[in-house]
Amino acid sequence: MAKVTLQTIADRVGVSRATVSYAFSRPDQLSDGLRRRILEVADELGYAGPNATARSLRRGRAGALGLLFSETLPYAFADPYAVGFFQGLAAAAEDAGVGLLILPLPHGERRTVPVRDAVVDAFCVVSLPDGHPALAEVLARKLPMVVVDEPYVPGHPFVGIDEPAAGALAAGHVLELGHRRIGVAMVGLHDDGRTGWADPARQRAAPFEAMRGRRAGYESACVAAGLDWAGVPFYELSRNSRAAGREAGHALLRAEPRPTAVLTNTDVLALGILDAAADLGLRVPEDVSVVGFSDSAAQEAGLTTIRQAKQEIGEKAGRLLLSDPPPAPERLIFPHELIVRSSTAAPH
Amino acid sequence: MAKVTLQTIADRVGVSRATVSYAFSRPDQLSDGLRRRILEVADELGYAGPNATARSLRRGRAGALGLLFSETLPYAFADPYAVGFFQGLAAAAEDAGVGLLILPLPHGERRTVPVRDAVVDAFCVVSLPDGHPALAEVLARKLPMVVVDEPYVPGHPFVGIDEPAAGALAAGHVLELGHRRIGVAMVGLHDDGRTGWADPARQRAAPFEAMRGRRAGYESACVAAGLDWAGVPFYELSRNSRAAGREAGHALLRAEPRPTAVLTNTDVLALGILDAAADLGLRVPEDVSVVGFSDSAAQEAGLTTIRQAKQEIGEKAGRLLLSDPPPAPERLIFPHELIVRSSTAAPH
DNA sequence: ATTAAGGTCTTAATTGATTAAGGAGGTTTC
DNA sequence: GAAACCTCCTTAATCAATTAAGACCTTAAT
Numbered sequence: 030m031a032k033v034t035l036q037t038i039a040d041r042v043g044v045s046r047a048t049v050s051y052a053f054s055r056p057d058q059l060s061d062g063l064r065r066r067i068l069e070v071a072d073e074l075g076y077a078g079p080n081a082t083a084r085s086l087r088r089g090r091a092g093a094l095g096l097l098f099s100e101t102l103p104y105a106f107a108d109p110y111a112v113g114f115f116q117g118l119a120a121a122a123e124d125a126g127v128g129l130l131i132l133p134l135p136h137g138e139r140r141t142v143p144v145r146d147a148v149v150d151a152f153c154v155v156s157l158p159d160g161h162p163a164l165a166e167v168l169a170r171k172l173p174m175v176v177v178d179e180p181y182v183p184g185h186p187f188v189g190i191d192e193p194a195a196g197a198l199a200a201g202h203v204l205e206l207g208h209r210r211i212g213v214a215m216v217g218l219h220d221d222g223r224t225g226w227a228d229p230a231r232q233r234a235a236p237f238e239a240m241r242g243r244r245a246g247y248e249s250a251c252v253a254a255g256l257d258w259a260g261v262p263f264y265e266l267s268r269n270s271r272a273a274g275r276e277a278g279h280a281l282l283r284a285e286p287r288p289t290a291v292l293t294n295t296d297v298l299a300l301g302i303l304d305a306a307a308d309l310g311l312r313v314p315e316d317v318s319v320v321g322f323s324d325s326a327a328q329e330a331g332l333t334t335i336r337q338a339k340q341e342i343g344e345k346a347g348r349l350l351l352s353d354p355p356p357a358p359e360r361l362i363f364p365h366e367l368i369v370r371s372s373t374a375a376p377h
Numbered sequence: 378m379a380k381v382t383l384q385t386i387a388d389r390v391g392v393s394r395a396t397v398s399y400a401f402s403r404p405d406q407l408s409d410g411l412r413r414r415i416l417e418v419a420d421e422l423g424y425a426g427p428n429a430t431a432r433s434l435r436r437g438r439a440g441a442l443g444l445l446f447s448e449t450l451p452y453a454f455a456d457p458y459a460v461g462f463f464q465g466l467a468a469a470a471e472d473a474g475v476g477l478l479i480l481p482l483p484h485g486e487r488r489t490v491p492v493r494d495a496v497v498d499a500f501c502v503v504s505l506p507d508g509h510p511a512l513a514e515v516l517a518r519k520l521p522m523v524v525v526d527e528p529y530v531p532g533h534p535f536v537g538i539d540e541p542a543a544g545a546l547a548a549g550h551v552l553e554l555g556h557r558r559i560g561v562a563m564v565g566l567h568d569d570g571r572t573g574w575a576d577p578a579r580q581r582a583a584p585f586e587a588m589r590g591r592r593a594g595y596e597s598a599c600v601a602a603g604l605d606w607a608g609v610p611f612y613e614l615s616r617n618s619r620a621a622g623r624e625a626g627h628a629l630l631r632a633e634p635r636p637t638a639v640l641t642n643t644d645v646l647a648l649g650i651l652d653a654a655a656d657l658g659l660r661v662p663e664d665v666s667v668v669g670f671s672d673s674a675a676q677e678a679g680l681t682t683i684r685q686a687k688q689e690i691g692e693k694a695g696r697l698l699l700s701d702p703p704p705a706p707e708r709l710i711f712p713h714e715l716i717v718r719s720s721t722a723a724p725h
Numbered sequence: 726a727t728t729a730a731g732g733t734c735t736t737a738a739t740t741g742a743t744t745a746a747g748g749a750g751g752t753t754t755c
Numbered sequence: 756g757a758a759a760c761c762t763c764c765t766t767a768a769t770c771a772a773t774t775a776a777g778a779c780c781t782t783a784a785t
Binding site for chain 2: 770771773
Binding site: 396436 | 732733734735736737739740741742
């Protein structure tokens, strides 16, 4: 019961290895009788079909797209935004008949480095912090690569939204409604697991480019409206969950003076803020306005949010990756839009 | 700028190909000076590192697990249950430093068959209908394989729950509360996209084994309680979404006589039933009781549901797949449990 | 001086296929 | 009867690495 290869079958049938290969991958090159004979013998010997790796090597094509997320895999799908993006990407992959290889991030000292050994034709990098070692490994592979959301890598295609503009749009909305006491809750700024108040210095030092930009949009809109940013309570979360949002909500809504509007950078967080408001007996939007981000979990709860085309972004990334010739290093900025629902209103 | 391989570098440095290989994958076999020299030249020539496919071929190890879902990829993650399972599986994969190759199902006539060409060490099959061609392709690869939920394949490990018992538990709960007019809404029984009323014959002909079993559990509990199953309104959905649940809810809650309890096989569907009840001015649980399944989206809404250990199931599947020697063909049945919340109560 | 032991590099076999080019043999065409 | 043309199969190069075993040189121990 040693390993059965094309050669084993060839020897048994008394033909050359090439003939057996044709039997499997180019039936028209063979007489029907011989082909049947070969398949029969293959079956008898328990042949598992042409070895996928060998075929891939010879053909120079892996039939898979590599995908790198910032979060450890188990948490990557906690955010509906990620799920939407993934659906778009998967649709493109499915269309082309290629698989999606989800890679674990390098982790501790291990002898096999997932990125280096990934059998893929191209890489899609999503939301990596500045300077993350995985990015260097991806670049070293010299395969086509597109980045989604962050970080922008000159010379490679980029797909995302105009983060500062989107942030400014969200903040501008509540400012226009007349709010002057704003609070902010954000997740995904830093990688160090810290949760709690963040001063402007720490905010600006965030290694995640997209979130840094989004936050800068909040700030610029506030400053333009005459607010002192240093006086804006800013609560940072390490996990994007409803429970984390609730924690931030408790902190922000107990601040003195209490904010009349809270900005968040995910809908999931915003839902948690709503929970906190309920805990504290505050009405939304009468006592406090809440703005989410992504329009991923917002509709049912009546959340005002910024909608971004997550599926389209994923699909576009996929098509770029699969395009032949390889994609030009464009920067593709998708539109975003403010969706006003019932979680925001003028103060008082 | 032709392709750079180990040989290119070897020629340039004036050493053998093996030496260059050692420089990359076994540094201790080489003097420091030469190694540095080689890496330098490699860099100069723009070498992308040892070719992953060739390495994989030679080592006989792909570093990836293949994953097959029944649904087309873009919809696979619509159900939080799937997400939970995936998180568990991903955790196991991450631990082992291997990737997760999500495969598109064979689809139309294409020259590359994704399963056949997938560079993986093992397959995880999730929720495939009886007789799905992809299963045959997976089996032909003769790699380790585990099935999750369905279909049971003799001779291969299986991970799931006791579906008939879980179904019976859900139905038994409302029957014990005293309900006698039960309605059922289920998704994922058939593959043909039909939505609408399903008679018992069609119910029993469902190609999805797990859902068939779950339904059989509903039926047996009802029959044991003296109900006539043929008189139980049964609405079948082709998509697992809140909107689909709402549609089913409208149909069921307008039936005469109106059911006082509705069983569903996913929480997402149950949420839709709640929407429909609200639309029709019915109070839950006073006018109608609703039972979900999976405890994936149930907590916030106060849904009574059956909890199954989705993450543990995923993780166990992963560990089996990665175990060496390959896993024995056990049938691993995980526990389920009834979680009673505020969506069920005695009738009247 | 001799032998053993290390360290460093090379040789060559191996992994399992694909595919262009060519040859053998038979049939058709003029 | 020769040229032309198929059909069916073989030869041999190729894809890009890994790794056991051996060669060669230096150093250390006996």
